[in-house]
Amino acid sequence: MIERPRGTNDFIPPESILREKIIKLISEYLKIFGYKLIETPIFEKSELFKRSVGDTSDIVLKEMYEFKDKKGRDLVLRPELTASVVRAVIQNRLYNNNHLKFYYIGPIFRYERPQLGRFRQATQFGIEYLGNPSFLADFEIIFLTQNLYRYIFNNFNIKNIEFKIHINSIGCNNCRPNYKQKLYEYFVNYEKDLCQDCQKRLNSNVLRILDCKNMVCRNISLNAPKSVDYLCLECKNHFENLLNLLKMNNINFVIDNYLVRGLDYYNRTVFEVKTILDNNTIDLAGGGRYDYLANFIDNNYNIAGCGFAGGLERLTLIINNYNPQKSFNMIKILFSLISEQKGLGIFKYLLSTIENINTNANLLKDNYSFYFSIDNSLKSALKLANNMDLDYIIFIGEQEIEKNIFQIKNLKTGKQKEFSLNEINLLVKNINDFLDKLNR
RNA sequence: GUGGGUGUAGCUCAGCGGUUAGAGCAGUGGACUGUGGAUCCACGGGUCGGGGGUUCAAAUCCCCUCACCCACCCCA
Numbered sequence: 354m355i356e357r358p359r360g361t362n363d364f365i366p367p368e369s370i371l372r373e374k375i376i377k378l379i380s381e382y383l384k385i386f387g388y389k390l391i392e393t394p395i396f397e398k399s400e401l402f403k404r405s406v407g408d409t410s411d412i413v414l415k416e417m418y419e420f421k422d423k424k425g426r427d428l429v430l431r432p433e434l435t436a437s438v439v440r441a442v443i444q445n446r447l448y449n450n451n452h453l454k455f456y457y458i459g460p461i462f463r464y465e466r467p468q469l470g471r472f473r474q475a476t477q478f479g480i481e482y483l484g485n486p487s488f489l490a491d492f493e494i495i496f497l498t499q500n501l502y503r504y505i506f507n508n509f510n511i512k513n514i515e516f517k518i519h520i521n522s523i524g525c526n527n528c529r530p531n532y533k534q535k536l537y538e539y540f541v542n543y544e545k546d547l548c549q550d551c552q553k554r555l556n557s558n559v560l561r562i563l564d565c566k567n568m569v570c571r572n573i574s575l576n577a578p579k580s581v582d583y584l585c586l587e588c589k590n591h592f593e594n595l596l597n598l599l600k601m602n603n604i605n606f607v608i609d610n611y612l613v614r615g616l617d618y619y620n621r622t623v624f625e626v627k628t629i630l631d632n633n634t635i636d637l638a639g640g641g642r643y644d645y646l647a648n649f650i651d652n653n654y655n656i657a658g659c660g661f662a663g664g665l666e667r668l669t670l671i672i673n674n675y676n677p678q679k680s681f682n683m684i685k686i687l688f689s690l691i692s693e694q695k696g697l698g699i700f701k702y703l704l705s706t707i708e709n710i711n712t713n714a715n716l717l718k719d720n721y722s723f724y725f726s727i728d729n730s731l732k733s734a735l736k737l738a739n740n741m742d743l744d745y746i747i748f749i750g751e752q753e754i755e756k757n758i759f760q761i762k763n764l765k766t767g768k769q770k771e772f773s774l775n776e777i778n779l780l781v782k783n784i785n786d787f788l789d790k791l792n793r
Numbered sequence: 794g795u796g797g798g799u800g801u802a803g804c805u806c807a808g809c810g811g812u813u814a815g816a817g818c819a820g821u822g823g824a825c826u827g828u829g830g831a832u833c834c835a836c837g838g839g840u841c842g843g844g845g846g847u848u849c850a851a852a853u854c855c856c857c858u859c860a861c862c863c864a865c866c867c868c869a
Contacts, residue, residue, distance in 0.1 A: 411867050477869055664869030735829035
């Protein structure tokens with residue numbers, strides 16, 4: 354048996370149907386706020402992520418699927434999408450517009466050990482708002498993050514789910530060096546107590562020590578200098594204005610001084626959306642501002658930006674947990690011919706019905722699904738219908754043809770009603786009326 | 794990358810050195826030739842994840858490997 358590679362998934366019904374539905378909800382919601390779909394390649398040049406995500410980040414250091422193509426180009430399966438979007442904006446010369454809004458949904462790849470809600474191929478969705486340096490853009494992103502999740506949860510009748518937005522500001526090129534220096538001076542005193550990873554981070558990426566989950570490092574971090582205390586005036590105003598806007602809109606957030614994010618391109622605002630599942634904290638989404646990202650990719654450009662990215666698999670995990678619905682409310686109807694003779698005459702009813710379904714497809718979609726069978730006995734047709742968990746069976750057999758009728762039976766209630774075969778051409782078009790008459 | 798757990802029928806699992814590897818559910822056929830879900834009977838179905846080793850004898854013990862689950866790390 355050849356199995357799928359580690360950390361990948363086959364999405365089969367009903368999971369695939371749930372995903373399809375979520376994707377539809379995401380795109381329809383984001384379009385209302387002016388975000389438009391952007392699609393970028395699944396593989397990019399390695400350099401893109403080394404420059405943007407940062408070559409001291411775990412993602413670039415040990416999680417990228419890197420390969421050379423036949424001409425020896427260094428390529429990588431994308432580990433995230435923000436860098437690609439900014440690259441596309443530069444390459445397609447879209448940067449004169451100050452309100453570039455994009456959303457995306459697609460696979461990302463990270464070489465990690467699989468875990469609950471974590472895979473090597475994952476699906477990430479998110480939005481990017483480019484060209485607007487104002488705190489208003491940060492607000493819009495956080496507002497949309499929260500409300501997109503609300504919109505989706507509401508659609509699945511999930512109420513009262515606890516999700517928390519953690520937020521922090523990590524400053525800009527003016528104030529962050531000073532803050533990093535202060536952090537270094539603080540942590541260097543505890544160098545021997547820090548975990549091995551953090552001892553390396555002390556020189557490579559001191560901010561990330563704050564993010565360490567090791568209890569010793571955490572305790573040391575408790576008294577570490579906080580970035581919000583070292584912000585320059587511009588960053589401070591930006592952050593305070595943002596927080597005020599959030600408060601005025603009743604968006605619940607907690608200021609998290611240890612939130613720094615693992616990707617190097619962030620500045621000022623960083624945030625994460627967390628929820629609780631079985632006493633475990635799950636990160637649903639993360640994002641922030643990345644005004645330097647364009648410059649990392651091409652130093653001729655400075656394009657402000659901010660956005661968020663969420664994981665589709667983690668979202669379905671939550672939805673399945675709170676609302677484990679198996680069916681998606683499609684009314685399933687079996688059209689069955691009951692005949693041992695199988696003379697050609699009987700097929701004309703089946704064929705005209707199929708043709709009618711085809712011409713009324715627009716009317717029927719999202720509400721009905723049709724199945725067809727030819728059975729020797731009504732008993733076996735019913736057995737089939739029962740096994741397939743269908744809602745209705747419409748059947749025509751010798752007896753029906755003799756009496757010039759067809760039968761509709763509600764398999765959930767057992768109710769059955771006969772209709773004139775002369776009406777069979779109206780069956781599909783007026784399916785609602787027929788079912789109403791039966792169920793009345 | 795580190796640590797723990799698990800791989801036996803389509804599914805859930807039992808068996809943990811000793812006949813020809815089992816159960817429940819699912820499947821197929823029949824009782825039952827036009828009104829389903831029940832019951833009864835019968836039947837089919839397995840490289841015991843893969844490879845190697847120990848042994849008279851391995852699903853069972855040991856080693857390697859692959860995969861899955863969970864946690865750490867990190868992140869979506």
